[in-house]
Amino acid sequence: MALAKLTLHPLDKYLRTDRLPHIWCPGCGIGIALGAMLRAIDRRINEGRLDRNKVVFVTGIGCSARVSFYVDFDSAHTLHGRALPFATGVKLANPSLEVIVVGGDGDVAGIGGNHLLHAAKRNIDLFVVMITNFVYAMTGGQLAPTTPLKVYTTTTPHGNPEPPLNVIKLVASLNANYVARASITTPHYIEMFTYKALGMKGFRFLEVISTCPEVYGRHIGLRNPVTMFEELKKRVKYKPNPVIDESDIDWEKGIVIGEYVVRNNPSYLDLVKRG
Amino acid sequence: MRREFLSGNRAIAEAAILSGLKFYAGYPITPASDLMEYLAEKLPRYGGIVVQFEDEIASINAAIGASWAGVKAMTATSGPGFSLMAEGVSLAVATETPVVVVDIMRAGPSTGIPTKATQSDVYQARWLAHGDYTIPVFAPWSVQDCYDMTIKSFNVAEKFRTPVVLLSDANIAHMWETLYVKEPGEVEIIERKKPSAPPDDYRPYKPDEDLVPPMAVFGEGYKVIVESLVHDELGYYRQDSETYREMVTRLNEKIRRGVGYIYEQEEYWVEDSDVVVVAYGSTARMVYPVVKALRQRGARVGFLRLKTLWPLNEEWLWKSLSRAGKVVVVENNTGRLYLDVARIAGSARTFFSPVITVDPPKFNEVMEAVARWL
């Protein structure tokens, strides 16, 4: 549903343009991630391999979850952390739908962590994009499960005493068919991995390392969006076949992106014979 | 129609299948687990699916998702699990999602006594979640009633686009009785209204006359928005008083206006009685023989059984109770429904007589509770 639909950009056809401008801050990486995802979806639709009316976006709560506001597909903006179970219900009730879950690291791996591990264990047929910004951004800069050690946040004013959660390692240790990482500094990989994941069955997980200059940038002294983007870009390294042990995110040693897991285990739908 | 011999939980499962249940999500909890076990065996034969999730939070959210994908969905639990479902129920309220939540009451608070029944979660059923809302709550008293009220729960959920709570308890859940079960076509099964507008003109939260919006689901080309935030007719987030006022008023009002369809009560000898006993659920089972025995002894006592706990049809209830000199509310808790009955019938003549027990209330206990007011 779109009122007074404006088309200024080739991807506008997938956006509820009447809801623009979006709420994301200047310099935020979420829009870059969404643009790359939409290009991959566009390719699949143009190739006749994806029905636009069968795409459903399910999100929880947070900056990244606001993606569901703007995409002109069936979409659900649900509860904090609960996008995965909601999406599981959607997929099992109507297996012909292509269900895409988008969320931040706090939403997907923090409050939703238990659902994440069980969804991956089930190898349920969902594509999940977790946009990592290392902080709870929408609520103003609190500790996230991915916040690096010692970093100052509003709830760890003396420095974060908890080592960060490596979500790639967690999901890869389970039964997921696809586990990949990209960065908003490499949008072509976001597009490539999304395109590939959309052609697969089972649980597919893509982590997108993003920039949040507004909140996380402020905490680590990279408030300027361009500086933050460039600092991230310097640290990101693509590897064709990275191993899980390389997946720890380390600002000093670098952030390895690539496809960590590609396999073809029977999916949940295969096993309950509803696919 | 045919006679069957079933437990309360199995009757709920059978009625859910007849109502068109296609998605059941749950997490094991006494005394609700056997409902899921029974469905896990049977529902796939009717083209449905049963999934055991990681917890009750996932279960309710998955049921809501399934409903938006176009199927009838249900979950069942007991007090502790129901507490975990609170936020999910509020999501179903805000997004106007048809979903049936069965709560088999046990003794609380906290882990309480898992295997024993009380009526201590009556307010939990009414006001489980945050926010300003009203949802229907039904309280069966027999296996037959479990069956009939489950069909009603699905019908109300679909008709009003709302979560519905079916409030049973451990006594009724595991009690076996004969009942009449229906064949397809023998009972009205309501399906949610579909939009008649083409996708471009569809407004997902624009209500009809009955204050209920037609519901397009995923995959039909309507590009629906399921929105947990306060939203306008389009499903767009708004932060102004006007939108908020309109939304919460309508969410409450659609249920209040539907009270004629939703509300049911049963009366026994209420017409000519000086004292009317009000009860519901498993406690009401023992109130009935007690009142009957008292009448045989010449006492002018009547019995009013609530089948719907909320919304109450206050006019009907007031009329039924208006001739009684005394109204006595008997519940297995410290006085929950009593508060509403006292408000409606008048607190000067409404008295509370609890039977607080974790075993099925005995004849003498209930007799004592009632006779005190004769």
Ligand code: SF4
């Ligand atoms: S707070 Fe951070 S993550 Fe949120 S929109 Fe702004 S830059 Fe993006």
